Amino acid sequence: MPLLEFTSKGIYCKQADVYLDPWRGVDKALISHGHSDHARWGTKQYITNEINVPIIKHRLGNIIASGRKYNETFTINGVQFSFHPAGHVPGSSQIRAEYKGEIWVFTGDYKTQADGISTVFEPVPCHTFITESTFGLPVFQWEQPQKVHDSINQWWAQNHSEKTTSLLMGYSLGKVQRLLKHLDSSISKIYTHGATEHMTQVLRQFIDFPRTELITRDTTKKEIEGSLVLAPPAVLGSAWIKKLGLLSTGYASGWMAFRGARRRRAVDRAFVLSDHADWKGLLSAIRATGCENVITTHGYTELFAQYLKEQGWNARTQKTQYESETEEILVAE
DSSP states (O other), X not given: OOSSEEOSSSEEETTTTEEEXXXXXXXXXXXXXXXXTTSOTTOSEEEEETTHHHHHHHHHOSOOEEEEOBTOOEEETTEEEEEEEOOSXXXXXXXXXXXXXXXXXXXXXXXXXXXXXXXXXXXXXXXXXXXXXXXXSTTOOOOOHHHHHHHHHHHHHHHHHTTOEEEEEOOTTTHHHHHHHTOOTTSSOEEEOHHHHHHHHHHTTTSOOOXXXXXXXXXXXXXXXXXXXXXXXXXXXXXXGGGGOSEEEEEEXXXXXXXXXXXXXXXXXXXXXXXXXXXXXXXXXXXXXXXXXXXXXXXXXXXXXHHHHHTTOEEEXXXXXXXXXXXXXXXXX
16 A cells, blocks of 8 residues: 555545645645645645645635644654645645655645745655656756846836836736745836735735735726736736736746747736746756655646656656646636
C-alpha cells in the first residue's frame, strides 16, 4: 500500500486518515496553498502553513483552520508531516509525509524563482515526488523577473505621460501582490479592483506593499486618469472597466509566452510572469530531491513524464482536479 494514494476525493494518506488538497469535503485535510483548486470549501478541519490560514479563511469563510510553521514536524497516527516553502504564492507549501522511513513530497504548485513576496522554494529530499507540470515543456523558460517588472514600470510611466490609465491584470492571490511589490509608486497612484484589494489587505500583515486605493462607485475617471489599476483578468469586457476611461491594458501570466496569447486575450501588452516553475525549474527541483519516483499531476503531464522516464526516473501521470493557471481568466471573484 503506498503512503499516499489518489482517490475520488483527492490525495489520501490512509495511515493518518488525512487528505492533501482534497477536491471534496473530508474530515481533515492538509492544504498546500490558497488557490481555489487546492483549498476547497466543505472540509471539517484544515491544517496549513500559518501564513495561509488568513488566506483560506478569507476565501472559504467560517472554517476551522490551524497553522504550522515551515519545517515544523507534527505527527498524525505515526505519520510525520511538515510544510516546506513552495515559492508559488505567499503561504504556499510542499507537504512532506514520512512513515517507517518512506518519504513522499506533494508540491501543490511551486516555482523556483524568487518573487519578493513568497518564502523561497526549498528542495525536500524524498523517495516519491508529486509534481505539477503546468509549464512542463522546454519552450517555457522564464527570463529574470526584474526585467519584466522594469518593462511594466516603463509601460506605466509612458501611459502616465500620455494621461492614459494602465490596467494591469493578474490573479488576485499571488500575482497581483507580486506585481504590486515591484511597482514604482512614485509614478502615480495605484488603484485596485475589490477582489485584488481585499486579498492584498489580508497579506499586508506579512508583506510591506506600496499604498493602494480601492475603486468605488464614487471614484471618477478624472481621479484615475494616468494611474495604474490592478484587477483580475475577468474584468475585461465587463461594465466595471468602463469607469476607467482611456486605457492601455496589460496582462501578466506565464501563458503570455505563447505567440498570439496577447491577441486572444485582447490586451495591449503581454508580460510573461508566472508563479509556476518553468522547464528548467521543474527539472532542477526534481533533481534536488534525489527522488526515484515522480508523479505528474496537472499541466503537460504525459509529455513531461515521458521525458523524465527517458532520463531514468520512474515517472507516471495521475489525473487530478487541480488546474493549470486558468481559473481567474474566465471567472472574477
